[in-house]
Amino acid sequence: MNVLLFLFLVAIVVRATSQPPNPTPLRGLPYDYYFVVLHWPKSVCNTSRYQCTKPIPAYFTLHGLWPQRNNVQCLVDCTLNQIPDDHSNVLTQYWPNLYGDNITFWMWEYNKHGSCFKPFYQYQTDYFVSTFTVPLSTNLSGILSAVGIISGSPTIVGAIQTAIQTSTRFWPTMQCNRNLVGTLQLYQIYLFFNKTTMMQINCTKTQKGCTNPIDYT
Numbered sequence: 001m002n003v004l005l006f007l008f009l010v011a012i013v014v015r016a017t018s019q020p021p022n023p024t025p026l027r028g029l030p031y032d033y034y035f036v037v038l039h040w041p042k043s044v045c046n047t048s049r050y051q052c053t054k055p056i057p058a059y060f061t062l063h064g065l066w067p068q069r070n071n072v073q074c075l076v077d078c079t080l081n082q083i084p085d086d087h088s089n090v091l092t093q094y095w096p097n098l099y100g101d102n103i104t105f106w107m108w109e110y111n112k113h114g115s116c117f118k119p120f121y122q123y124q125t126d127y128f129v130s131t132f133t134v135p136l137s138t139n140l141s142g143i144l145s146a147v148g149i150i151s152g153s154p155t156i157v158g159a160i161q162t163a164i165q166t167s168t169r170f171w172p173t174m175q176c177n178r179n180l181v182g183t184l185q186l187y188q189i190y191l192f193f194n195k196t197t198m199m200q201i202n203c204t205k206t207q208k209g210c211t212n213p214i215d216y217t
């Protein structure tokens, strides 16, 4: 069976078995929308900060799902020190820690961001499922290569955003960082989601830290 299909079926089973019988309506949550952040592994690893585990994935992997409030910073640290259940069977491919222990990374993301996602601990599985279904349904490196934006060549911000908007129908935003010699490179892509419908929405924010041209390393 196709690996992606398998992961998706596992996800559906996990979701079906973990929903509380009468989920609390999502209205009134203290955040307005959320984004799912994916990073380009080579750009995470191409700075002096981290020694990454080899091989470095050649596809966008997850950083996390971050609930946001309008006009305010990220919502963080809503509850303390929850230990996530073991979702590692489905997470290692698309949500690896590029430079350390995977469980530690998922705990960090869950406690910092996921604890704000929905009000109760029993929704934890929803956090992980909602996050990893994004790369299962949106192949960002495939979207870019389909319009000739290929890893290894310089590119421009608008071309990346337009390619993703054309394919997903919604604007993303993106963030650049600098490699070892100071060149700006595509680092992260942010996809925005409606907190109630959990469907993708247009991002109203501009990019962070990119000046054309940028490297897609």
Ligand SMILES: *[C@@H]1O[C@H](CO)[C@@H](O)[C@H](O)[C@H]1NC(C)=O
Pocket: 053, 092, 093, 096, 097, 100, 101, 102
């Ligand atoms: C994290 O998961 C990735 C992907 O399965 C694996 O290559 C890596 O060795 C894991 N890292 C650790 C520290 O276990």
Ligand SMILES: *[C@@H]1O[C@H](CO)[C@@H](O)[C@H](O)[C@H]1NC(C)=O
Pocket: 004, 139, 141, 142, 143, 145
């Ligand atoms: C994403 O798209 C690329 C380029 O079309 C393809 O090589 C790759 O297999 C796709 N990845 C997945 C997980 O479907």
Ligand SMILES: *[C@@H]1O[C@H](CO)[C@@H](O)[C@H](O)[C@H]1NC(C)=O
Pocket: 032, 033, 194, 195, 196, 197, 201
């Ligand atoms: C989210 O969807 C709901 C229901 O369709 C809508 O009322 C709301 O305005 C949407 N919010 C955003 C931020 O798109």
Ligand SMILES: *[C@@H]1O[C@H](CO)[C@@H](O)[C@H](O)[C@H]1NC(C)=O
Pocket: 169, 170, 171, 202
């Ligand atoms: C998202 O933005 C595109 C391009 O600006 C626009 O055509 C589309 O209608 C927008 N979608 C929504 C749901 O607002």
Ligand SMILES: CC(=O)N[C@H]1CO[C@H](CO)[C@@H](O)[C@@H]1O
Pocket: 042, 046, 179, 180, 181, 183, 217
């Ligand atoms: C993996 C990768 O993209 N490495 C590059 C990081 O940046 C340096 C400096 O520009 C390049 O020489 C590497 O090829």
